[in-house]
Amino acid sequence: MKELNKHSKRLTQDESQPASQAMLYAAGLTDEDMSKAQVGIASTGYDGNPCNMHLNGLKDEVKIECNIAGLVGLGFNTIGVSDGISMGTSGMNYSLASRDIIADSIETVMQAQSYDALVSVVGCDKNMPGAVIAMLRLNRPSIMMYGGSTASGNYKGKKLNIVSAFEALGQKVAGEIDEEEYKEIIKRAIPGAGACGGMYTANTMASAIECMGFALPYNSSIPAQNPNKLSESERTARAIKNLLELDLKPQDIISKKSIENAITVVNALGGSTNAVLHFLAIAHAADIEFTLEDFQRVSDRTPLIGDLKPSGKYLMEDVHSIGGIPAIMKYLLENGYLHGECMTVTGKTLAENLADVEAIEFEEQDIVYQKENALKSSGNLQILYGNLATEGAVAKISGNEGLLFEGKAVVYDGEQAANTGISNGEVERGDVVVIRYVGPKGGPGMPEMLKPTSLIMGAGLGKSVALITDGRFSGGTHGFVVGHITPEAQSGGTIGLLKTGDKIRISAEDNTINVLLSDEELAERKAQWEQPPLKHKKGILYKYAKSVASASKGCVTDA
16 A cells, blocks of 8 residues: 555655664554554543543544554544633633644644654644644645534523533522522533534534535534444544545645635634634645635625524534534535535535535424525624724624624723622623733733623623623623734733723624724823733743734734
8 A cells, every 4th residue: 555655754664764663563563564554643632621531532443443444543642721621710821822732743743753644533622723734734634533512411401501601600690590500500511522512612613624624524513422423433544545545635625715615604603703713823824815804705795594502592413413514514505605616535525525415404493594584694703993903803793792882991901800890790781891911922822701701691791791802702602792802902902002981882883893082092092001021931821922923813823
């Protein structure tokens, strides 16, 4: 099978490399194995997170199936960060940074070992873009395998998910539930292995990457504990062998059109704002020009048809029950929203993959709607500009929040101060909560603001309070929220000049975000502003703050 490796940089079969051969013999390879293609199987599996705790088992299955297929599967691990566990703590500062560490570490192992192909077995939010960024840098035959989402929890007949736990805290603070009910909800919210079940960041990225062509059909929607998830290992091994035979590589698959396909699915299903950061970074890795304006263009032409959490009612397990992401993609393709000619990891085009997929029965379910009955005529991701965001900001507008908000700023320098203030009743109806100095450099690491938005929701203020930040939002966030404000406060952005009491106007009608102050007043405040020192003096967060690009550039660290 040496012909599979005609473009490989691997040296292990070279007789002038006796040390490398000796090492491989010691690792258990045979003479026959030495002529086979070597597949690196990268897992983000670890014990402490339900999103990831089953991934090493899947990695082992992929390895077995690769060996059966006549390849040599060689597993290795990289890191993961549980957003659910780190949320609302200083640990969240490491979440976005983990994306680039994952990309760097997969690239490092694959290049150092000169493996011929890559399968990445991934789970939580930053795992997936990290893996795809590495694939694009390496440009060797590659497939991403998502571990699937968890089943829903249940309490008193009501479906639960990870956001239920955060919102229960807000309900407890507001006196709507007692301590016992609060504990029962958090105990039952997540029943086992798998990523968060709504159209939060994990499922957003898995669905979008499948549509972009880097994962096998149905990969994103098969639940973690469904028996078909194990059978995916065999499909994956056969597919990676086919990619080697075809010499079909990530740079042959990705294009501006395939990224547009991905963003179409994000908007159609009400996906996470984190997709903006991640696909900007993916485009950067592929040397494809894809900007905030492209996100807006795709959103403008894409109807919101999925009634999925956090803004809607349903979970990914419900999507699986109506045919999964391929059924939704088939509908979008037939109605002119996707580019069917784009190549995928099956070795076939997107249109060819979807040809035999059964159509959605719209009359029998209300999870996904036809475009004529769309929940919103355009996508939920909106790019805003104004004197508060001269380089752009990202809003998630499902249509439930309204399209215009004007209110008094209540300013907090950091998430912890905001959580305390909201819990103490400092925020009233009509206010705009401002959380700043939590951007890529100022955070550092651009932490997610799920806890403050959940406190707002739990306190019953979700439709009467807006929140803006130079940080990020969890895919589980909903409400009138605007994040990724650039320039960030740490870099001298206008958000760093705000004072409590300033009037802020946010419009999703003309996509603007402004503080109602004169240019002269802002210039005077800017003259008095002093940049605070970085919060870390050494270590990964210091290196991250020194190297990270702005949110409008995808927070890449190699620009």
